[in-house]
Amino acid sequence: MKNKIIFIINPIAGKGEGKIVESKVQQFFANKNIDFETYLTEYNGHATLLTQNILLQKPTIVVACGGDGTINEIAQTLINTDIALGIIPIGSGNGLAANLHIPTNLENAFEVILNTQKSTIDVGKINENYFFSNMGLGIDAEVIHRYSEKKTRNFLGYVSASTKALFNYQPKKFKIELNDSEILEDDFYFLLCSNSNEAGYGISFTPNAKLNDGKLDFIAVKKINFIQQFQFSTLVLRKNIGKMSQAKVLQVNSVKFHSNQDKIIAQIDGEAVTLNQKIVEVSVLTNALNVITPN
Incomplete structure (x- = not known):
């Protein structure tokens, strides 16, 4: 109709x-x-x-x-x-x-x-799933996993889940292919592919990301010590995570994550998801979704 x-x-x-x-x-x-x-x-x-x-x-x-x-x-x-x-x-x-x-x-x-008023935005694809804001395979996925288990989902619950994850998270080993060319291989504390410039609650890991530029903003942070974890948290709040020497920040068209784990805990648009694959492929679909936006 x-x-x-x-x-x-x-x-x-x-x-x-x-x-x-x-x-x-x-x-x-x-x-x-x-x-x-x-x-x-x-x-x-x-x-x-x-x-x-x-x-x-x-x-x-x-x-x-x-x-x-x-x-x-x-x-x-x-x-x-x-x-x-x-x-x-x-x-x-x-x-x-x-x-x-x-x-x-x-x-x-x-x-x-x-x-x-209609606009178009890009869509991220992760294996057979899609994301519209961001997806992650590191400490953020652990935070969301813990947050999903809480009865009350609010900012205090998010802070509580973040604190517990901060003290207990163990970095995961990945081999990462960027744009089918550049290779990264290490133990990673934080891994994110983002389409949006905000992750929620005013927090932004990728403040320069755009919803319609045909690219995903990629962040990889290698294993860091306990003191550096607080530096990481501070730089996230300041929206300047790229200042960390352990961080790699760039725009990509595609990313392929290779893991030695049979199951990978991910967060997709703020929801905890268990991926039963050792390879996670991420790409971007340009202008694939119509959205209603303010004039």
Whole structure:
């Protein structure tokens, strides 16, 4: 149906704020002369299934109401289609929404959807999965893994998970191919491929990253000692991680990670994922996703 907008809402996102978003959406859009529907997710992965079924209705926009994890589940299905992704940021991190300058105020975010201003962004691919903000295989993956086990997901929980990971993480050995040419091989503390300039909570590992430059921003930090770990944390907060002598920062088209582990713990758009492969291939799909952005 022409100009139909579908809202897919994660009811447990944002300290439970998702529970009230459905009624807010209905109140705001009821008198806007717009055909719209709302759906609530019930479990991890449900948003992807809902989106796949909803595409049969041929909507104009599918709106993800949640955090980066919800956005990822929905956007997976919209890659290389004419259907645009809308975002109502009610998650804990909201890194991609921040990069796109989507307002956190609900009514202001609704106005962005109403204006239907469309842009295109790149999409990162990791084996058979996709990411829209970033993916990592180092200390950040350990942090997200610990964070996912917490009952309360907020900034304090993130700090707690980060602190525990900082004291317990052991660097992992990887052989890394950059752009099918340059080779890195070492024990790595931090490995990140980023499409977005923000990872959530105002934290930015790659402040110069752009969503539509056809490149991924790559960071590799070799094994560092305990004191250097605090230097790393300080430079992350200052958005200047490239100043570390142990860090390599550059833009890439593709990265291939070779591991001697049978399973690799990764974080993909802020969600912990276990990859059952020894080789992880990362690439970028240029201008592969339509998104609704502020004018």
